Amino acid sequence: MATVKVVNMKGEEVGSIELLNSIFAVDVNEAVLHAATRAYLMNQRQGTQSTLTRTEVSGGGKKPWRQKGTGRARQGSTRAPQWTHGGIAFGPKPRSYRTGMNKKTKRVALYSALSAKLAAGNVIVVDKIETETFSTKTMVNMLKAVGAEKKSLVVLPEVNKMVVKSFDNIPGVVTSLYNTINVYDILNADKFIITEAAVKMLQEVYA
DSSP states (O other), X not given: OEEEEEEOTTSOEEEEEEEOHHHHSSOOOHHHHHHHHXXXXXXXXXXXXXXXXXXXXXXXXXXXXXXXXXXXXXXXXXXXXXXXXXXXXXXXXXXXXXXXXXXXXXXXXHHHHHXXXXXXXXXXXXXXXXXXXXXXXXXXXXXXXXXXOSSEEEEESSOXXXXXXXXXXXXXXXXXXXXXXXXXXXXXXSEEEEEHHXXXXXXXXXX
C-alpha cells in the first residue's frame, strides 16, 4: 500500500493514510482513459443544433424559369442548396450523442486516473475541510497552504453547502462527492484534493 501524508487546512502535516494498491496503484490504461473521457464529453452535448433544409426555408414556391429553351441549367426552386438563401444540404439536425461504457471499463478508467494522479504526486489528503460561514477567502488560503493554486478537484465525504458554496467562486476549482467523481474531472485537474473521510469511503465503495 502507498502511504500518503495527511495535512490540515493550514498545510501542516498531521498524520498519514494508506491507499489501496488496487485503486491507487494499478497500471494506467491510456486507451480506456481516452474512451472514458470521450464518452463523458459526448454525453455533455445537448444535440440541439439544427439547420434549415430546402423544405424549411421560406420562399422558392415558383419555378425560376421554364424548363427548356433558356440555355441555362434547369431549376425547380430558388431555395435549393446551390442558391443564395437556399436550404442547407446535409446540415446537422437534433440528435443524441449519448454513448455508454460498461461498468467494468468505467472502474478500470477510474482506477487508472487515480493511479496516474498519485504517481505524479498530485494527490493531496486533507484531514477535514470545513467552514462555519460562506468564506471564499478561507478556501483560497487553504488551497495556497496545500500547494493547489491551479485547477483542483476537491472530493468531499458528504454534501456541505458552506464548503461547496465557498469553493464556487474560485476559478478552476470543482467540488464532488467520493461516489460521484468522474475520470474527466480527475484528469482535468492539476491537483486531486480529498478529505481523509472521503478516502476511506471511496476505498470501501470501489475496493
